[in-house]
Every structure is written in C-alpha cells, then in structure tokens.
Amino acid sequence: xxxxxxxxxxxxxxxxxxxxxxxxEALPSRPEVFTANNAKRALALLETEKVRLLISDLKMPRIxxxxxLSIVRRRFPELRTVVLSGLEDEEYRSRAYALGVxxxxxxxxxxxxxxxxxxxxxxxxxxxxRDADAGFRGIQSKSLMDxxxxxxxxxxxxxxxxxxxxxxxxxxxxxxELIDAECEGARGEVAFQRLLAWKTGTFENxxxxxxRERTINKPVNALLxxxxxxxxxxxxxxxxxxxxxxxxxxxxxxxxxxxTREGAEFVVAAPMGTADDPEALGTQNVAALAQxxxxxxxxxxxxxxxxxxxxLSHIAGQGVERQVVMLARTNRAFLVGWPAESTENLPEKxxxxxxxxxx
Amino acid sequence: MGILKRIFAGSHAAVxxxxxxxxxxxxxxxxxxxxxxxxxxxxLLHSLGRDVLELFREARTAQMPLSEVSLHFxxxxxxxxxxxxxxxxxxxPQTALFSTPTPARP
Numbered sequence: 456x457x458x459x460x461x462x463x464x465x466x467x468x469x470x471x472x473x474x475x476x477x478x479x480e481a482l483p484s485r486p487e488v489f490t491a492n493n494a495k496r497a498l499a500l501l502e503t504e505k506v507r508l509l510i511s512d513l514k515m516p517r518i519x520x521x522x523x524l525s526i527v528r529r530r531f532p533e534l535r536t537v538v539l540s541g542l543e544d545e546e547y548r549s550r551a552y553a554l555g556v557x558x559x560x561x562x563x564x565x566x567x568x569x570x571x572x573x574x575x576x577x578x579x580x581x582x583x584x585r586d587a588d589a590g591f592r593g594i595q596s597k598s599l600m601d602x603x604x605x606x607x608x609x610x611x612x613x614x615x616x617x618x619x620x621x622x623x624x625x626x627x628x629x630x631x632e633l634i635d636a637e638c639e640g641a642r643g644e645v646a647f648q649r650l651l652a653w654k655t656g657t658f659e660n661x662x663x664x665x666x667r668e669r670t671i672n673k674p675v676n677a678l679l680x681x682x683x684x685x686x687x688x689x690x691x692x693x694x695x696x697x698x699x700x701x702x703x704x705x706x707x708x709x710x711x712x713x714x715t716r717e718g719a720e721f722v723v724a725a726p727m728g729t730a731d732d733p734e735a736l737g738t739q740n741v742a743a744l745a746q747x748x749x750x751x752x753x754x755x756x757x758x759x760x761x762x763x764x765x766x767l768s769h770i771a772g773q774g775v776e777r778q779v780v781m782l783a784r785t786n787r788a789f790l791v792g793w794p795a796e797s798t799e800n801l802p803e804k805x806x807x808x809x810x811x812x813x814x
Numbered sequence: 815m816g817i818l819k820r821i822f823a824g825s826h827a828a829v830x831x832x833x834x835x836x837x838x839x840x841x842x843x844x845x846x847x848x849x850x851x852x853x854x855x856x857x858l859l860h861s862l863g864r865d866v867l868e869l870f871r872e873a874r875t876a877q878m879p880l881s882e883v884s885l886h887f888x889x890x891x892x893x894x895x896x897x898x899x900x901x902x903x904x905x906x907p908q909t910a911l912f913s914t915p916t917p918a919r920p
Binding site: 754759 | 889
C-alpha cells in the first residue's frame with residue numbers, strides 16, 4: 456500500500472471533483488486521490504503530500520489554473536500535470552503546453568472517452584516501484600517513424616500534430632493509412648519527408664478527420680523506407696570534406712536568405728552568461744543591441760521571479776523607426792528587428808526565424 | 815479538524831496574486847497614480863517602474879529608441895508606454911478569468 460501513487464485534483468466544482476475521484480479511484484493502480492477546490496489548498500496539499508500527478512482545471516476564482524501551473528512547475532518540477540478544462544479555445548491548450556503540462560484534455564472529450572483518459576493517466580503515473588521518470592514521457596525517446604508505424608499498425612484513424620518549437624506539422628491517418636501531411640508550408644509526400652527529418656518534438660493525437668482530402672497514395676512503409684534511405688545518405692560523411700570557410704559562408708548565406716524571406720531587418724544573437732561574441736546579420740550596431748538584449752533578459756527574469764508571472768515568452772518593442780521582438784533562450788537572447796509598419800504576428804514570425812537560425 | 819489544521823498551517827502555501835491595473839511612474843520611477851489593488855505590495859510596483867524605465871533608457875543608449883515595450887510572461891503581460899516625464903504601465907494578468915485587451919496605439 457505504501458507504493459500507491461497520489462493524485463491531486465484541483466477544480467472549483469465540487470460535483471466534478473466527486474465524479475473525478477470516483478473515476479480515478481477505480482484505476483487499476485488504485486491511486487490515493489486528494490481533491491482541492493482552490494489553488495491555495497492544492498498548494499498546501501502539495502507541500503505536505505508526495506503527490507505524483509496534479510489534474511487541474513483552468514477557470515477558477517482568484518488563482519486560476521495557468522497561474523497554478525506556472526507556480527507548481529517552479530516549486531515541484533517532478534510533479535506531472537494534466538489540464539482538464541472546459542475551455543475549448545486553442546490558445547489555452549498552447550499556453551498550457553507552453554507551461555510544461557504533460558496532457559491537456561477537454562472535459563466533454565474526457566466524458567466521451569473516459570477509458571482513453573484513464574489509460575493516459577495510468578501511463579503518466581507509471582509504475583510505483585520503478586524510477587520516477589518511467590512512463591509516458593518515455594514515448595518521446597521513440598523516433599517519429601516508430602510513432603507513425605505504431606499508429607498505422609493499430610489501424611486507427613487520427614490526426615497527429617507534431618510540434619517542434621514554433622514549427623507545427625500535421626499528419627492525417629485514416630484506418631491505418633497515411634492520407635495527408637502538412638509541414639513547413641508543404642503538403643503531401645514532400646511534407647512527410649520534411650517532417651521525418653525532424654529529430655525532436657512532441658506530438659498530440661487529435662480527433663480523426665475522415666473527410667480530409669487524400670494527397671498521399673503510397674503505402675506508409677514505402678515512404679518510411681525512402682525517408683530512411685535519404686536520411687542515411689545525408690548522414691554519410693562526404694568523401695571530399697568541405698572547407699570551414701566554405702561551410703561558414705554557406706551557413707551565413709542561408710541565414711541571410713531566411714532573414715530576407717521573412718521580411719526582418721536584422722537578427723542579433725547575444726550570448727548569455729558567456730564571453731562569446733554576439734552574432735548578427737543586417738545591422739552594424741551589434742554590440743549595443745546585444746547589450747540591450749542581455750539587459751532586457753536580466754530585467755525580465757528578475758520581474759518574472761518577483762511578480763511570480765511565469766516564464767518569459769517574449770518582449771516586444773515599438774519605436775518610430777522599427778519594431779523589435781526579443782526571445783530569450785537558455786544560452787542566448789535573440790533580438791529580431793522588423794519594419795515599423797509590419798502588422799503581422801511578429802512574435803510568431805520571430806520564433807520561426809530563430810528556430811531555423813538555431814537549427 | 816486537527817488533521818486539517820496541521821495540513822493547512824504554516825506559511826509555505828502563500829500565493830501572491832497577480833497585479834492588475836495601471837500604474838503611472840515619474841522619471842525617477844516613483845509611483846504617481848495607480849489603479850492596482852492597494853493590497854498589492856508597493857515595493858514590487860516601485861521596482862517594476864524602475865525596471866521599465868531602465869528598459870527605455872537602455873534602448874535609447876543602444877540607438878534603438880522605443881516608445882512602447884511589452885513583456886509577455888506565462889501569466890502576466892506588462893505593457894509600458896514612455897511618457898515625457900516617466901511611463902504608464904498596464905498590467906494584464908494572462909489568465910482564464912481576465913480578458914487581455916490591447917491598448918489602442920496613440
């Protein structure tokens with residue numbers, strides 16, 4: 456009995472808490488279930504009980520779910536988190552995943568498919584007698600090829616959304632057959648090949664779209680084989696090694712092309728915590744801009760800690776001459792300059808630019 | 815009840831609420847006006863004002879003058895506009911309960 460996992464459910468609706476408790480207590484692993492109807496009480500329980508999994512609602516009075524998740528992420532990094540919300544807005548899903556939750560489920564979806572939901576929870580809980588990191592997260596160690604093969608072998612219909620930083624790709628599988636793919640602006644087989652070159656990422660199963668137009672007619676195994684061959688050939692060392700200057704030049708030209716294609720004025724990559732030189736394209740004012748990016752990152756991190764505001768997403772600045780977006784990464788801060796008249800979603804465009812710059 | 819008291823006793827579970835409202839600061843970072851709840855710690859608002867002014871000042875030093883800066887955190891958005899003698903700072907909690915209006919540009 457000592458090895459039973461502990462689950463904490465946080466929701467302001469007492470009827471819902473009772474329903475969830477009943478459902479979770481019937482799990483095969485027989486977890487110990489705690490409930491809390493506000494964030495303060497939930498935090499008190501987390502301090503006193505060794506809880507393995509937190510299931511939280513989003514819309515609650517005073518401290519709501521997103522703020523709660525941001526707090527537990529910092530205070531209890533080992534805690535696995537699931538959001539169970541009635542808010543169907545896709546923005547909340549993205550924000551919850553950005554805060555590092557393991558799973559996001561909508562309440563109506565959970566009621567319709569409670570068996571799948573409980574299976575997901577069992578996977579997240581893992582086995583009590585194994586190490587703390589066992590379980591669902593291990594699926595990320597599988598390659599994308601493995602995941603696609605598993606989906607196709609199970610003959611299911613689903614849409615897979617694969618995310619790698621700001622880049623999002625989708626695959627549509629109908630009764631075990633791959634019917635369509637979208638990735639980096641491409642569609643069909645080309646998109647599928649591009650997607651398979653991704654080394655890391657996360658994926659989500661979305662509801663199937665049986666009426667999706669078919670753009671892929673080759674069997675999935677043939678496509679996987681072709682991709683594996685292409686990737687193997689690309690991984691073979693060249694017989695004539697490229698000179699360092701030539702490789703650097705090619706990389707710079709490629710980055711410049713990305714910058715021009717997106718319409719940005721400049722990118723400055725400022726190192727954080729190291730004495731490395733900043734890297735930049737499109738500006739002569741490298742040192743001063745890098746210094747601002749470093750200073751702004753420090754100020755933002757300080758504010759995040761003091762105000763308990765959660766992790767920094769980005770800083771946007773508006774001037775007469777230009778707009779800027781600053782994205783802080785672990786080792787570098789990126790400052791991207793855009794024309795003052797740009798009206799598009801600049802943070803998103805900056806993220807894509809930085810992701811391709813870093814890759 | 816004894817068990818409950820033991821569980822919920824102590825100061826470990828203190829949670830700070832996110833600030834919401836508008837703050838105006840002068841060029842030294844002193845608060846001139848504020849619509850943020852009086853229960854919110856004043857020293858945090860004061861340091862926020864100083865940090866925001868520093869962002870504008872450093873941007874000018876970098877020859878990149880900015881009239882508006884927005885810091886987007888997981889749970890809070892801080893939008894600051896530079897005024898002639900200081901700055902006006904809008905605080906929008908990014909939570910399910912609060913709407914997140916974008917102030918119209920002048």
